Amino acid sequence: MKAYIDTHVPEFLRRKWVLIVGLLVVWFVLGRIFKGVHTLDIGNSEDTPTTEVLGQFAANIRAARAENPIFVYIFNPFRQGIESFVEVIRAVISDPAPGALIPVIGWVGILAFIGFIVFATSNWRTSLLSMVLIFGCGVLGMWTYSMDTLALTIGAVVLSLVIALPIGIWAGLNDRVMKTVRPVLDLAQILPTLVYLAPLALVFLIGIAASTIATMIYSIPIGIRITAHAIRSLQNGPIEAAESMGSTRWQKLTKVQLPMAKRTIILGVNQTTLAALSFVVIAALIGAPGLGEPVLQALSIRNIGDGVTAGLAVVFIAVMLDRSTTAAVVHSNQIPLTGKPLLVRRLSLGAAAIATIVAIMISRQQLWAAVFPESLDFRDPIGNWFDAITEWFTTTFYFLTTSFNEVFTLNILNPIEYLLADAPWYLTIIMISVIAAIIGGRTVAILSAILLLLIVWIGLWNDTMITLTQVLIATTIVMLIGVVLGVAAGRNAKFERILKPFLDAGQTLPAFVYLVPVLALFGPTRFAAIVCGVFYAAPVVVRVVADGVRGVPKEMVEAAIASGSSTTQVVTKVQLPASKKSLLLGANQGLIFVLAVVVIGGLVGAGGLGYLVLQGASKPELQGKGLAAGLAIVLLGIVMDRIAHASARRS
Amino acid sequence: MRRNLTKRMAALPLLAVAGLVLAGCGDSVNDAATETATEEAAVATEEAVTEEAAEEVAACGDWAIAMHGWVGYTASAQVVAEVAQDALGCTIEQTQLEEAGVTYDAMEAGSIDVIVEDWGGGRWQEWVDRGAIQEVGTNGNVGLIGMYVPQWMADEYPDITDGTKLNDYAELFQTPETGDKGAWYEGPPGYTTIGEKIIDAYGLNYQVVSTGSEAALIELFTQAADNKTAALGYFYEPQNFLAQVDLARVNFPANDWTDPAEASGMTDYPESPLMKLATTELVESGSPFATLVANFNWTNDDQNMVAADIEGGMTPQEAAQKWIAANKDTVNSWLAGTGASIS
Numbered sequence: 004m005k006a007y008i009d010t011h012v013p014e015f016l017r018r019k020w021v022l023i024v025g026l027l028v029v030w031f032v033l034g035r036i037f038k039g040v041h042t043l044d045i046g047n048s049e050d051t052p053t054t055e056v057l058g059q060f061a062a063n064i065r066a067a068r069a070e071n072p073i074f075v076y077i078f079n080p081f082r083q084g085i086e087s088f089v090e091v092i093r094a095v096i097s098d099p100a101p102g103a104l105i106p107v108i109g110w111v112g113i114l115a116f117i118g119f120i121v122f123a124t125s126n127w128r129t130s131l132l133s134m135v136l137i138f139g140c141g142v143l144g145m146w147t148y149s150m151d152t153l154a155l156t157i158g159a160v161v162l163s164l165v166i167a168l169p170i171g172i173w174a175g176l177n178d179r180v181m182k183t184v185r186p187v188l189d190l191a192q193i194l195p196t197l198v199y200l201a202p203l204a205l206v207f208l209i210g211i212a213a214s215t216i217a218t219m220i221y222s223i224p225i226g227i228r229i230t231a232h233a234i235r236s237l238q239n240g241p242i243e244a245a246e247s248m249g250s251t252r253w254q255k256l257t258k259v260q261l262p263m264a265k266r267t268i269i270l271g272v273n274q275t276t277l278a279a280l281s282f283v284v285i286a287a288l289i290g291a292p293g294l295g296e297p298v299l300q301a302l303s304i305r306n307i308g309d310g311v312t313a314g315l316a317v318v319f320i321a322v323m324l325d326r327s328t329t330a331a332v333v334h335s336n337q338i339p340l341t342g343k344p345l346l347v348r349r350l351s352l353g354a355a356a357i358a359t360i361v362a363i364m365i366s367r368q369q370l371w372a373a374v375f376p377e378s379l380d381f382r383d384p385i386g387n388w389f390d391a392i393t394e395w396f397t398t399t400f401y402f403l404t405t406s407f408n409e410v411f412t413l414n415i416l417n418p419i420e421y422l423l424a425d426a427p428w429y430l431t432i433i434m435i436s437v438i439a440a441i442i443g444g445r446t447v448a449i450l451s452a453i454l455l456l457l458i459v460w461i462g463l464w465n466d467t468m469i470t471l472t473q474v475l476i477a478t479t480i481v482m483l484i485g486v487v488l489g490v491a492a493g494r495n496a497k498f499e500r501i502l503k504p505f506l507d508a509g510q511t512l513p514a515f516v517y518l519v520p521v522l523a524l525f526g527p528t529r530f531a532a533i534v535c536g537v538f539y540a541a542p543v544v545v546r547v548v549a550d551g552v553r554g555v556p557k558e559m560v561e562a563a564i565a566s567g568s569s570t571t572q573v574v575t576k577v578q579l580p581a582s583k584k585s586l587l588l589g590a591n592q593g594l595i596f597v598l599a600v601v602v603i604g605g606l607v608g609a610g611g612l613g614y615l616v617l618q619g620a621s622k623p624e625l626q627g628k629g630l631a632a633g634l635a636i637v638l639l640g641i642v643m644d645r646i647a648h649a650s651a652r653r654s
Numbered sequence: 655m656r657r658n659l660t661k662r663m664a665a666l667p668l669l670a671v672a673g674l675v676l677a678g679c680g681d682s683v684n685d686a687a688t689e690t691a692t693e694e695a696a697v698a699t700e701e702a703v704t705e706e707a708a709e710e711v712a713a714c715g716d717w718a719i720a721m722h723g724w725v726g727y728t729a730s731a732q733v734v735a736e737v738a739q740d741a742l743g744c745t746i747e748q749t750q751l752e753e754a755g756v757t758y759d760a761m762e763a764g765s766i767d768v769i770v771e772d773w774g775g776g777r778w779q780e781w782v783d784r785g786a787i788q789e790v791g792t793n794g795n796v797g798l799i800g801m802y803v804p805q806w807m808a809d810e811y812p813d814i815t816d817g818t819k820l821n822d823y824a825e826l827f828q829t830p831e832t833g834d835k836g837a838w839y840e841g842p843p844g845y846t847t848i849g850e851k852i853i854d855a856y857g858l859n860y861q862v863v864s865t866g867s868e869a870a871l872i873e874l875f876t877q878a879a880d881n882k883t884a885a886l887g888y889f890y891e892p893q894n895f896l897a898q899v900d901l902a903r904v905n906f907p908a909n910d911w912t913d914p915a916e917a918s919g920m921t922d923y924p925e926s927p928l929m930k931l932a933t934t935e936l937v938e939s940g941s942p943f944a945t946l947v948a949n950f951n952w953t954n955d956d957q958n959m960v961a962a963d964i965e966g967g968m969t970p971q972e973a974a975q976k977w978i979a980a981n982k983d984t985v986n987s988w989l990a991g992t993g994a995s996i997s
Contacts, residue, residue, distance in 0.1 A: 046850045047840075047850060047862065047864060048847075048850065062780065065759060065762075065780075066784065068762075068763075101745070201752075201755070201756055204756050204759060204760070205759055208759070208760060208763040208765055209749070209751060209756065209759070209760040209763075209765055209766070210749075210760075210765055287750055288750075288751075288752055289751070289752075289756065290749045290750065290751050290760065290765070295750075296750050299723060299750050300721075300723075300728070300750065302723065302867075302869060303722075303723035303724055303725060303728065303868070303869075304725045304728065304964055304965055305869050305872060305965070306965075306967075401877070401881075408830070409830050412830035412831065413830050416830075417830065417833070518867065518869060519869050519873070522867075522869055522870050522873040523873050523877075526870075526873065526874060526877065527839065527863060527865035527866065527870035527871070527873070527874055528829075528830075528831055528863075529831065604866075605843070605864070605866045606866040606867045606870070607865075607866055607867065607870055608831075608863055608864065608865050608866055608870055609866070610863070610864045613866075614843060614864045614866055617842075617843040617844075617866065618843035618844070620752055620755065620756060620843070620844075621752050621753050621754045621755065621756070621842075621843055621844025622754060622755070622777070622843070622844060623754055623755040623758070623777055623778075623780065624777065624915075626755055
C-alpha cells in the first residue's frame, strides 16, 4: 500500500495539510448540498429508545435503594463513614454543635493554627501570607462558609490521598497496574463533573457524603497520575545502587524511591488539593455546605456582588493552599540547617507553637476571638463595588460585545456548526474518521468511527455535534491565548508575576460567579458558552506553555541570540519548537478543561449536551436522557483525546 | 540531619493534639451560649405558660427545607423558616438544591422534609406512590407560564401578542443564533414548558434557543427593554421582575390541559396553583411544623413583596422578618392549631 502511494500519488497530495484542506472543501460542498438531510435532530424533551432504557435503570435504582443489599451493606455504611469523618473536621473548624456559638476552635485559633502549620512546613513569609488570605475570607464576610469549604476540602483531600498515594506508587512500580488504571484515569478526567453529580446523589443521597465522594472522583485520578509519574521519572543510579547493596523491595521503596520522589509527590498533593477545592464549590448543587451556597444564591437573585465576594473567598483559599504546599516543596528540598540557624529555627518554632496554643485557648474563651467580628466584615461595600464595576463594564461594552458576537457567530461558529451538525450524520462520521486517519493513523480512525456510531445509536447525534462545534472553537481560542500569554510569561518573570493572580482566579473562580456578567455582555448565546469555556481553560494552558518555554535550555536561546536571531525568530524557531511537548500537553489539558465546562455552557444558552445534562438533573421524566448526554460527552471526549494523542505521537 | 527533619515532622501532630487538648480543657464561649439559650428557653416557656396558659406548644424538632434557585421560592421558604424558628422553636436547616428529582430523592432518604413551591404538575407521583412524599396543599400562589415580548413591541405591533400571528413577525426576531428563523427563547432546564409543541402545532417559523437559566432570560428582557431590541421568551408569574420591566404576554387560545405531556401545543399554558410537598415522616410526626407547612398560604403579591426586598439588597432573613412583622394576622392563621402565635 505504502509503495503504491509512494509511486502513484503526486508529491503534493501526500502533504497532510493539502489533503485535509481538500477534504474540508469536499465536506463543505457536500454539506451545503445535503444541508438539513438526516441530521437526527430531535426535540429537547423527546426520548430515544436508549435514553428510555437508561431512565428506567435510574428509576429502578431509586426504587431499590431502601432494600437492595448493595445499598444496605455497602453503599450506606460507606456513606456514613465518610460523612462522620468530614463532620469531625467540620465540628472543629466550621460547624458549631447544636446550641453552641462556635465550633471547637474560634476564628483566631484557626488563623493561628494555619499559620503555625504553614510555618512549620515552610517559612514565615508564606505563613504570614496564608494567615492574611484566610483573614481576608472573614473580611469578605464569608468566614463560616470558607471554613465549611476548607473542612470539606481537607476531608476530601485526606481521603483521596489515602487511595491515590498507594495506587499511584503501585502504578509507578508496576507496568501492568499502570496499564490497567490509565484508561480509568483518562475517563475520570474527561467526565464532566456535573454529569455524575445527579447519579451520585441517587446512590449516596445529597449532602456531605455525596459531595465528598464526587470530589474524590475528581481529584483521585490527578493524585494517582502525578504520584506514578514521580516514581517513574526517578533516575536509575541510586535505585540500582540500593539493589546492589542487597536492599529488599520494601527498603528500596521507603529508603530510596519515596524520598527521592517526595518533591513531585507533594506537587501531586498540591494539584489534588486545588482540584478538590474547585469541586467542593460545585458540590453545593447537591447540598454541600460552604462557599458554593452564597455563589448559587447570588446567581438566583442575580446579585453579582455577592457572588463575586464568595468567589473571591474561594480564590483566597486556593492561593493559600497552592502557595503553602508549593513552599513546602521548596522547603523540603533545602539543605537542612545546621548550627546557629537551626537553633534559631527551633526556638522560633517553639515560640510559634506556644503562641498558637494560647491563641486557640483565647479563641475558645473570648467572644471577640471566637466569632469573626462584624466590624471587620466588609461584604456589602465590597459587593456593591463589584456590582458598580460590572454594571459600568457591561453597559459600556454591550454594543461592542454584541456586534463582535454577531460577526463571530455568522462567520465562524455557524459555518462550522453547519459542517458538523447540519450535514447528514454519515457524512460527518466519514469525514471525521478520514481526518483522524490522516493525522492519527488507522487505529484511531476506526476507534473514532465506532465511538461516533455509538453516539448515533444513543440517539443524541445532533446535540453532540452542536457541543463539538463549541468545544473545537473554544479549544482553538484557548490555545491561541495560551501560546501568546504563555510565551510572554515564560520569557519574562515580571510579566508572569503580574499574570499569576489572574491565572489563579481564572482557574478557581467558580463559573457560576461570572455567568451573569457574561450573559449581560453576550446574551444567552453559544458564544457566551465559549467565553465561559475559554475563561476556565486558558489559565492551565498558559501555565503549561510558560513552564515549557522556561524549561528550554538557556544555551539554546543564547546561541540563537548570538547568531543574530530577532526576538520573533527566537520564539518561533527555538523556544516554541523546543517546548513542543508542553504545547501538546497544553492542548490536551485545554481540551479536557473545555469539555469539563460544557455543561456550564448549557446554563447560558449553548444548548447541546450540556443543556440535556442539566435538564435530566431537574426533570425526573428525562433523567435517562440526561445520563445519555453525559455518556455522549464522555464518548466525544475520548474521540478527541485519542485523535490528539495519536497525532502527537506521529509528529 | 535526616533524623532532625523526621523528628521535627513527628513533633507536629503531637504539638497540635497537645494544643487542642490543652485548649479544650478551658471554658468556652459555647458554655456561656448554651446557658443563655437554656435561660431564654426557660423564660420563653414561663411566659407562654403564664400569659397564654393555653395549649402547650409541642416540641418542634429538626427539619430541613429545600431551597430552590429562584427568588420567589427563596421568599416563600424563608418566611416559613423564620416563622418556624421564632414561633415554634424549630431547628430549620435550609439546603440549596436543584429542583425536582434530586430533591425528591433527598426527601425519600430523609435529608429534606419540605418543598414550599413546586410547579411540576405531578412529576413527584413516583415518590408519592412509594409513600415517601405527600402533597400538602397549595401555597396560595398561582403560577402562570407564558411567552413574553418587551412592551415596546406590543405598542408598535399591536397584534404581536396574538400567538397565532407570530409568523408575521418572525423576521423581527431573527438572530445570528437562529439564522432565517425567529429566536424563541426557552426557560431553564427544570421549568415546565411546551414551547417546542407550540412551534410544531402552529408551524411557527421559529427556532428554540435554550437559555438554560433564569438569569439568562432576565438579562435578555432587560437588554430588550433598555435598548429597544426584539425578544420573544419564556417567563412566568409570580416573579417580581415583571414589576420592574414592562413585558407583554403573548396569548394563545384558551387553555385545555393540565399535564404538559398531554398538551396539543395549540392552546395556552394553564394557571396552576403551586404545590407544597412534605415527607410522610413530617406529616405523621405530629410536629407543629407539619401544621405550619400545611397551613402556609399567601398571595402572589405577598411573595413579590418579599422577593423585591431581597433583590433590593436585603438578606432573605431581613426581608422575611419585615413581611412577618407587617402581616401578623396572616402568620397567626398559619399557626392555628399549634398553640403558638406571634405578637
